[in-house]
Amino acid sequence: MKTRHKFVIGGAVIFGVLAALSVQGLQEMTVYFYTPQEVLAAPTDFQEKTIRIGALVQPGTVEWDARSIRLAFHITEDSMRSIPVVYEGVKPDMFREGQGVVVEGRMQNGVFEAQQLLVKHSEEYKVDHNQVASKEDYYKSVIQ
Secondary structure, eight states, rough: HHHHHHHHHHHHHHHHHHHHHHHHHHHOOOOEOOOOOHHHHSGGGBBBBOEEEEHHHHHHHOOEEETTTTTEEEESSSSEEEEEEEEEEETTTTTTTOOOEEEEEEEEETEEEEEEEEEEOOOOOOHHHHHHHHHHHHHHHHHH
């Protein structure tokens, strides 16, 4: 066998191994995005499995304990059925009732224990003109 053929075969084997490891690594890191209805339809399928759920924070269900840094609320898609969520960590500034959220964590005995809480927001940024005026007044007062 020629040296050139050995290099081609060796390169193909190395490429195949690297491709297989990459695919396996991506599959282990992938966290799927589910809706509350999908999770509620088969809750036992999601036990002990890290998942992401995208939904709305159900109004009237938010309980924030600043001392223990614990946030409890329900997420819903249709306001009919909901999933209770518990999150221990700093509450995002933009978190509020009716807001879209993505929670990542695990279902434990009917309660979703979130390790990560992401708040959806619009891509549009609007400046309140009253706020701009007050900032300008503040800066002027500091400079003088």
